[in-house]
Amino acid sequence: MNWRTPRTGGLALLAAVILLLPLALVNNYWYEVAILIGINAIVCVGLNLLIGYAGQISLGHAGFFGLGAYGSAILSARYGWPPAAALAATTAGVALIALLVGRPILKLKGHYLAMATLGMGIIISIVIVTEDRLTGGPDGMSVPAFTLFGMSLAGERVWYWIIGGTLVGAVWFALNLIESPAGRALRALHGSEVGAQVSGIDATRAKVGVFVISAMFASVAGSMTAHYSGFITPGKVSFFHSIELVTMVVFGGMASTFGAVIGAAALTLLPQLLTVLKEYEMVVFGAVMVSTMIFFPRGLLPSLMLALARKRK
């Protein structure tokens, strides 16, 4: 086994970090922050497949996250489904929706695609806010705890391991996908769509496929968030959250699975660290974003790797 490749070495490093991190988590608040990072990272790893590898932007992934969260919440709270079944059904439902929407939307290019996904996300958000009988409206709704084989999964320390395990699984899946023939087809798409088509790649099918996968990642993360926190509001469905997710991917480094994880960690942690700044928080946050993107236009991780590689030479 070659430990220097990202597939094995990187994955082992990630697993090690997740295993050792609890030593530094002094109380449940820090567990909470770690869990939030994990949830965002799962969404970002999926979104990065779409943005970083297939080169298709989406400004509507909070919509899929929200569908996952509210699907699980409604099925388990209003209709009494067992949470595991609710999660599975919701994920399948979101995959179907992504498949149906993906075909026409992914024919669009660049900024038009950005607008279409943005519109899709906003429509989902408006429906969730307006149908308050089902969703509780803007004030949100309570969600029952996750139960598996009669055991109730609650508390930060339990969910830390669930989210951590899911993240490792998500990263493993993404790394394998990228190395697979389908993944190579995707990267070819990113380079030149026409070129890829000429070489016999069904561009639309490949794009829709990765769109559906990234939507499912977001949906599962949404379902888990709902059950973990026991309460869900439309805040996480808003287009601000969509933009936040894209920002994490770009910040950490497009076309780098571990970059997506690092982006999620950095941008989840930053607001928690900036609270000491009080009214200056927004200004500093904006300034950090702008300057990072100017000085590391490829994102944190790829720029860092590049610098390291240059040093070695």
Add this chain to the structure above:
Amino acid sequence: MSAQLAQYLLTGLTVGAIYALVALGFAIIYNASHVINFAQGEFVMIGGMATVSLANAGLPLLVAIPVAVLTAAAVGVALAKFAVEPARGASVVTLIIITIGASILLRGLATLVWDKKLHALQPFSGDQPIAIAGATILPQSLWVLGVTLAIVLLLGWFFGRTLTGKAMLATSHNPLAAQLCGVNVRFVLLLSFGLSASLGAIAGILIAPITLTSWDVGVMLGLKGFAAAILGGLGSGTGAVVGGLLLGIAESLGAGYVSSAYKDAIAFVIILAVLFFKPSGLFGKKSAERV
């Protein structure tokens, strides 16, 4: 019944005119740099908030407005110089994230320089409603419509008849060729940001007496302006204006005849439907991909 329709149309036109001005700002910057400037809404906010604070400080509107527009233009040029230009050559998505970061920065600055409260601006010529075809309209709406029309005509003249305008157009078609012909592409970039910031600020000032202004007013208006620009076809001036007006009217009719809770959703469904049939918007150029 027709009075009701007239009311919806007048309302839609007024709101749509503001969307159109914001959309024009998107189009101008896109043409000069292929950047989608997500901080466009913040220029709307700066225009409104600066005018209000200057007016409260005792300056007459005739002085406050030009100062506010110049302030916004200066911020726009600074944005181009210190945030967009240094990142030249970065990917489109990276540039988008930079403008999003800049918009957060500008909003944060606004809460520090001004405050987090809502503010009202005095209407330019009273607030006695005017009756038109059974509908009523505020004098300020006429200002909005009139100034928007004047700006559209002025921009048409600028891009069609002046050397600078033509240089900007040339840059949008082919920056390298334009540069070879002696166009200062750097200057065009700064100018386009300054120009579209001024447009945004004017929109913000015109609408402030009707809808109030605050530090976060730019978020929604920026979003709607982007939607209008896409609906019309990115980079097309005519498209931006038509897109803005259509969006405003669609929202107003949707609220009046279908469901007010779903009016924004209706507007976005229409945009999606248009894009499915015309993937480059109503007036957008069909893009040919170079292989």
Add this chain to the structure above:
Amino acid sequence: MNRSGFFRFMQRGLGLAAAVALAGAAYAQQEPIRIGAFLSVTGPAAFLGDPEQKTLEMYVEKLNAAGGVLGRKLQLVSYDSAGDAEKARTFAKRLIEQDKVDVIVGGSTTGETMAVVPLVEAAGIPFISLAGALVIIDPVKKWVFKTPHTDRMACERIFLDMRDRKLERIGLISGAGGFDKSMRAECLKVAPTYKVQIIADEAYGAGDTDMTAQLTKIKNTPGVQAVLNAGFGSGPAIVTKNFKQLAMNMPLYQSHGVASKEFIKLAGDAAEGVRLPAAAVLVAEQLPAGDKQKTVSVNYKKDYEARFKQDISTFGGHAHDGLMIAVEAMKRAGTTDKAKVRDAIENTKGFSGTGGVVNMSATDHMGLDLTHFRMLEVKKGNWTLVK
């Protein structure tokens, strides 16, 4: 004799000085009482969180200047949750786990409050919410209290006034926010009890800049006698302006969500004649001399306006009441032990706050009734009490 007297004097003096020094050291070294807060200082509900934050800061300072509580200093630990329920939850966890606060006063909006409820219930920490909706205290939750009037009470107070004015068929227009939608639902629920028919029901979105379309629809609904607007922020001011623009000659009611002088400034002339239910603090000076709320309201208004040079709102008042109820409870309990403080809060009786006279019980964790919810009308650019 002289010497021993001198020595005794010295001894006593030294002893006294030592005692004072020790007490001072103890006072300084004793852990401060930590008041936790998470408020929407930015975001769409900033106009709630901003005055709440200012009020808490000011009164914690004032209480400390007066010697603190139980001989200990107060320390305010506050975070900006920006109207985001998830942020509120994370910050509440931080307050409980990391900052180890003794009591939480905060939660500007209902969504933020409800997201935090499971945490405070599990941790067992007294929590006084500053948000409006009824769900916060109904059903009663052991550790959760609130200071503002509920949205249902606002509907009831408005419908009472409508009944007095013989207005039976009304149009409702509400925003898309949590406050707006919750109040809309409550109004629809209690309207039949007051023989009020809601015959038009319109909505507008967050950040909408024009509501003439919705109002035109209401105007053209036959038989409408009055309009009620449930909402806060810029929406109600725009509704009020559009209302005048469309020359709708009927009474307009707003909710307690716009209870500050700001609203009149924003809506301008159009605000004339608008009625709304609100806490007495808005009309502090106009209260009759014998009114139980007069002193506290006038003092709060004076303090706040002198310090921040801006008009008061009832929202800051809720924060004042929340902090004071917590502080009074600690004094009565003689400790900051969480269970004892919770019991003491529940036993709050006859507390005169800016929102009303509070009488809590095991079944009522708000302790307000309609008698202290005043009906106000805008006259000549100012709030006046409707007699």
